[in-house]
Amino acid sequence: MRSSQVLIATLKETPADAEIISHQLMLRAGLVRRLASGLYTWLPMGLKVLRKAEAIVREEMDSAGAQELLMPSIQPAELWQKTGRWSKYGPELLRLKDRHGREFCYGPTHEEVITELVGQEVRSYKQLPITFYQIQTKFRDEIRPRFGLMRAREFLMKDAYSFHLDQKSLQKTYDAMFAAYSRVFERMGLDFRPVQADTGSIGGNTSHEFHVLASSGEDAIAFSNQSQYAANIELAEALAPSGERPHAVVNMTMVYTPKKHTIDEVCEYLDIIPAQCLKTLLVQGSEEGSVVALVIRGDHELNEVKAEKNTLIAAPLTFCTPEQVTVACGASIGSIGPVGLTIPILVDRAAANVANFVCGSNQNGQHFSGVNWARDLPEPETADLRNVIAGDPSPDGEGSLEIARGIEVGHIFQLGDNYSQKLNANVLAESGKSQILKMGCYGIGVSRVVAATIEQHHDERGITWPLALAPFQVVLVPINAHKSIRLREAADALYQQLLDAGFDILFDDRGQRPGVAFADMDLIGIPHRLILGERGLDNGMVEYKCRADGNESEFPIVDVVEELRKRLTI
Numbered sequence: 043m044r045s046s047q048v049l050i051a052t053l054k055e056t057p058a059d060a061e062i063i064s065h066q067l068m069l070r071a072g073l074v075r076r077l078a079s080g081l082y083t084w085l086p087m088g089l090k091v092l093r094k095a096e097a098i099v100r101e102e103m104d105s106a107g108a109q110e111l112l113m114p115s116i117q118p119a120e121l122w123q124k125t126g127r128w129s130k131y132g133p134e135l136l137r138l139k140d141r142h143g144r145e146f147c148y149g150p151t152h153e154e155v156i157t158e159l160v161g162q163e164v165r166s167y168k169q170l171p172i173t174f175y176q177i178q179t180k181f182r183d184e185i186r187p188r189f190g191l192m193r194a195r196e197f198l199m200k201d202a203y204s205f206h207l208d209q210k211s212l213q214k215t216y217d218a219m220f221a222a223y224s225r226v227f228e229r230m231g232l233d234f235r236p237v238q239a240d241t242g243s244i245g246g247n248t249s250h251e252f253h254v255l256a257s258s259g260e261d262a263i264a265f266s267n268q269s270q271y272a273a274n275i276e277l278a279e280a281l282a283p284s285g286e287r288p289h290a291v292v293n294m295t296m297v298y299t300p301k302k303h304t305i306d307e308v309c310e311y312l313d314i315i316p317a318q319c320l321k322t323l324l325v326q327g328s329e330e331g332s333v334v335a336l337v338i339r340g341d342h343e344l345n346e347v348k349a350e351k352n353t354l355i356a357a358p359l360t361f362c363t364p365e366q367v368t369v370a371c372g373a374s375i376g377s378i379g380p381v382g383l384t385i386p387i388l389v390d391r392a393a394a395n396v397a398n399f400v401c402g403s404n405q406n407g408q409h410f411s412g413v414n415w416a417r418d419l420p421e422p423e424t425a426d427l428r429n430v431i432a433g434d435p436s437p438d439g440e441g442s443l444e445i446a447r448g449i450e451v452g453h454i455f456q457l458g459d460n461y462s463q464k465l466n467a468n469v470l471a472e473s474g475k476s477q478i479l480k481m482g483c484y485g486i487g488v489s490r491v492v493a494a495t496i497e498q499h500h501d502e503r504g505i506t507w508p509l510a511l512a513p514f515q516v517v518l519v520p521i522n523a524h525k526s527i528r529l530r531e532a533a534d535a536l537y538q539q540l541l542d543a544g545f546d547i548l549f550d551d552r553g554q555r556p557g558v559a560f561a562d563m564d565l566i567g568i569p570h571r572l573i574l575g576e577r578g579l580d581n582g583m584v585e586y587k588c589r590a591d592g593n594e595s596e597f598p599i600v601d602v603v604e605e606l607r608k609r610l611t612i
């Protein structure tokens with residue numbers, strides 16, 4: 043393609059509102075433009091990348107036996123009411139009304155639509171298992187759209203859904219999808235990791251996320267240094283400490299801690315380490331108006347996803363207001379402690395193993411020290427309430443955990459019969475009886491994966507695309523062609539020759555100064571660059587530069603096809 047046929051919209055300056063590198067580079071390289079919060083236009087150069095990502099996903103879905111279809115992005119409320127998600131989904135669901143006052147939503151996902159469709163169209167067990175997918179625009183009214191395409195409101199997703207008679211068949215397709223996802227991300231040249239995941243609001247039991255490893259990732263993932271164990275930190279179990287709780291050696295005493303509220307302030311003041319201080323957080327209980335106290339070690343973080351799964355606790359997890367705190371414990375937030383509390387108390391396994399600890403006293407400006415479970419307050423009811431940290435034992439018993447940051451680019455779930463029950467999706471089984479279908483669902487954030495790729499593939503000059511996703515494989519830049527008819531003709535001929543040979547090539551015939559053209563191409567990140575100048579032409583040579591490693595070389599123009607092929611197959 044000639045540069046006159048594809049808008050080159052590079053920017054010199056880094057846009058001020060773009061925080062992470064992929065967002066900055068997508069804007070600077072002229073791949074996307076922001077329309078409004080979380081809404082982006084894909085410019086021609088960016089769309090070429092997006093289409094390549096889509097094509098890889100489509101090929102792998104097809105070869106895994108999934109059938110492509112396309113569902114409407116607008117969905118009727120009734121379907122969502124049947125599954126209960128109309129009320130459960132909350133403000134992320136963009137709701138609209140048509141001219142007749144009928145309610146709809148813009149689909150954030152398509153379980154309802156596909157389950158209804160399969161319930162109507164698939165009649166017999168003989169048609170099973172069956173898997174459908176689509177690549178389509180989703181809308182989620184994210185509370186904080188950010189990082190450009192990474193967490194947009196409108197984004198492109200591949201969503202697939204499989205239907206089965208039994209768990210065995212579901213597991214087989216799930217495994218095939220797992221393998222297909224691994225191939226997709228491998229082909230894209232990504233350093234990724236599948237991890238066990240929480241099933242969130244979609245429900246079901248078994249689930250894996252695929253994460254692209256990047257320091258800017260919003261998720262933390264925990265993995266064992268000795269086994270295959272890897273899980274989203276939301277899910278990773280914090281095992282109970284292996285040793286016995288130490289003995290009580292000191293008496294409980296009240297200590298004055300004026301104006302010391304945070305764990306750090308209290309620890310510094312009392313000269314103790316945070317692991318010796320317990321923090322108490324009050325959250326809403328599942329029973330209307332009830333309050334529950336959660337106790338964790340001062341050096342640990344509450345895991346909200348784990349906490350809200352406890353039946354005593356309201357989901358989503360909601361912290362008590364300062365007024366509720368005062369009513370429940372008689373003091374303000376920085377002074378809460380478990381001694382003498384009359385509300386239910388859940389204690390993290392690690393916190394339950396601490397002796398002679400410091401905690402709030404439920405009196406402002408004072409803490410207790412030397413506190414011991416089973417002496418100063420009852421033996422605690424324990425739960426897994428905290429995030430694992432590096433060095434914790436791996437839940438599978440092999441090795442210890444390390445923590446890395448990840449970007450979730452794919453998510454697969456076994457949904458069981460959650461949706462098919464509610465939407466009455468059944469088929470006639472071999473026995474002649476009607477049977478409810480089992481279901482799996484499988485998503486890839488196609489637009490997010492483009493951004494995630496840039497997080498992993500860039501340098502100080504711009505994007506360094508893996509070949510499979512680059513907008514073009516090769517760019518041809520003629521130098522000072524406006525001054526020489528001979529050079530223009532030679533460049534045209536070379537371009538035509540490379541097109542005919544099947545290369546995906548950009549001919550940068552804009553006539554920019556060489557420095558400007560090279561900077562643009564480095565920013566856009568085309569993997570292979572050919573430079574044709576007057577001197578080279580005299581010698582029958584073309585210059586070559588590899589974007590990723592910066593290596594430069596020269597080869598005879600007559601060998602160009604062969605030389606490029608060599609480089610493209612590595």
Ligand code: ATP
Binds near residue numbers: 184197199486
């Ligand atoms: P997240 O935890 O990042 O909010 P999710 O778990 O809600 O994502 P899923 O429902 O699993 O997302 O959707 C499937 C895939 O769609 C995700 O794995 C992710 O790659 C992509 N995705 C989800 N939300 C967004 C978004 N706001 N912008 C871009 N891609 C998204």
Ligand code: MG
Binds near residue numbers: 251450453
């Ligand atoms: Mg997810």
